[in-house]
Amino acid sequence: GAVVSQHPSRVICKSGTSVKIECRSLDFQATTMFWYRQFPKQSLMLMATSNEGSKATYEQGVEKDKFLINHASLTLSTLTVTSAHPEDSSFYICSAREGGSPGGYGYTFGSGTRLTVV
Amino acid sequence: GIQVEQSPPDLILQEGANSTLRCNFSDSVNNLQWFHQNPWGQLINLFYIPSGTKQNGRLSATTVATERYSLLYISSSQTTDSGVYFCAVGRGSTLGRLYFGRGTQLTVWP
Numbered sequence: 676g677a678v679v680s681q682h683p684s685r686v687i688c689k690s691g692t693s694v695k696i697e698c699r700s701l702d703f704q705a706t707t708m709f710w711y712r713q714f715p716k717q718s719l720m721l722m723a724t725s726n727e728g729s730k731a732t733y734e735q736g737v738e739k740d741k742f743l744i745n746h747a748s749l750t751l752s753t754l755t756v757t758s759a760h761p762e763d764s765s766f767y768i769c770s771a772r773e774g775g776s777p778g779g780y781g782y783t784f785g786s787g788t789r790l791t792v793v
Numbered sequence: 794g795i796q797v798e799q800s801p802p803d804l805i806l807q808e809g810a811n812s813t814l815r816c817n818f819s820d821s822v823n824n825l826q827w828f829h830q831n832p833w834g835q836l837i838n839l840f841y842i843p844s845g846t847k848q849n850g851r852l853s854a855t856t857v858a859t860e861r862y863s864l865l866y867i868s869s870s871q872t873t874d875s876g877v878y879f880c881a882v883g884r885g886s887t888l889g890r891l892y893f894g895r896g897t898q899l900t901v902w903p
Binding site for chain 1: 824833834838841879881883893894895896898
């Protein structure tokens, strides 16, 4: 089945620094990847849709300049949290869907990255 | 967007019991998935089931798309079934996003 690899799984950084999270589709090509954020005991909130070769589409209320998304290839998308603050501490999860046509396949999720900003 | 409601929000069972989790959604969809989020946060895809019925071991799911709901059945619960179960739906093209419910927190006691 489809596998999405996400790294790092856990990161602690100081306020003001930037953190990069990688999301790779290991055995399929993903023209589109999705980035979610999850607060403790909450559901997943879509932050942005990452499109290979073009700019990401951000959900309302998500700061584009703080959460930089780059989808450089069909198998790699990165999320960079710039100038991180404690309120950015959260669980970030990426997902991708195999295949180019509707039906037959669901979305596969990475294992998530727990970011703690101190 | 599509509203997704899951019930119950919390469920506590003793090992061996059966349970039914429900997912209602507000619009037509062509993608519906059930996920189990383990204690480490990993979302495990249980079923891709925009319609019909599927079974996988002790788990089964049924989606009645015309009535906009889906059910996840867990039989003979085990402690390893504990975690949060999410229902997520989507529609439109292959680039469509998923809309998540708030989840059901399942705790299975030995």
